[in-house]
Amino acid sequence: MKNRHPLLERQVELEISGKMTPIRGKLIECGPDILVLHNGVQFLYVPLIHLQQLRLSSQGEGTFETPENPFEPISDPISYRKILMNAKGMFSEIYITGNQSIHGYVTTVMNDFFVFYSPVYHTVVISLHHLKYLIPYNPNSTPYTLTAEQFPLKPSPLTLARTFDQQLRKLIGEFVVLDLGENPNKTGVLKNVDQSMIELANASGNSVYLHFDHVKTVHVP
Template sequence: MENYLNQSVAVSVSGKKLPIKGTLIDIGSDIFVIHNGYRFQYIPLLHLQMLTRLHALESADFGVPEEPPLDPTTELSYRKVLLNAKGMFSEIYIGGDSSVHGYITSIMNDFFVFYSPMYRSLYVSMRHLKSLIPYDPLTTPYALDQEKFPINPTPTSLARTFEQQLKKFEGEFVVLDLGEHPGKIGLLKSVRSNVIELVAADGCSAFIHLDHIKTIHKP
């Protein structure tokens, strides 16, 4: 992939219907950076399905990128990108048809907390983040004043792992994966051996493996 640095490429990413096109800016041990002419996209290598160079007839002029909003690092890595983006207004894409806008507030072993105007504290499994797009440092969500949308720390004590964090929500009403499926909204009854039991509105239980849970939040 290093042979394609500073060249126009098309990238197929898990969960995205259309390929991402832009200039390949940097490659780290577990993440790479694309600039599409407007913004920098940080994409974990875990979700790279295919990267190809755009041919001359397909290629577009993505321009010369400015300095990235995140501080440059000599050894680019997924965790370092999250740490650099902490407290910076960003857009994250997890899957489905929508992205979420807000701030990374905490980073744990295998998940991070993302604070947004819509979801408040959103707990995101690191393995399911498809892309991170940081905004200009002077930009705020929906042009809100900082007084109206401060970066609040999560009121819930944080565990080291995503499974342990879900255990803290046992007995509480939760929403999984942004509520994209009605069966993923309900009472979190238990978390045992990487499987959660979620009680739906009709009182019936659904069992979901932890590997297939992207996010969790309390409405």
């Protein structure tokens, strides 16, 4: 069942966790766990888990035509998981943390994480709980105008587990980068995963302990 939001087809502003400036656009669609906006150029798919505030835009309504949805028609209601499944193999931009977006392709969707392949970071495992938004690009677009030969869509070299917790346990003993290396203490050898705590040996060999729920991404450089 699809609920009609009172701000549907209106110009809105979203405040989401971790992003200083609001996201603006026309509210196109609402699902039980995701919103769809169009900003005049791109579609933005925003998981509701990080929505802090939704309001009418302070910049007025604006007028622009909304192009055809980039995905195949999705049976009602749309959902976060359905959007990720539809995005597989499509050049996309995703925002997770800090001031940086990642460009590449969703390759696999598991129980509570997905795998993203990027020309910069290669295979990145991303918790479903920490994606802030996804922007699919034109089907003919490629990251950084790389050719298919320069940036082939590869299957993940990792042996995938069903859950993010199990995936981290598979990487014990490996040199990993957490949260895209935004903090030097989040790069090192993964020593242990004990219930909700992760032990990482940093560059100086000291142990750093992180709470599992705050780990957004992991990749093996």
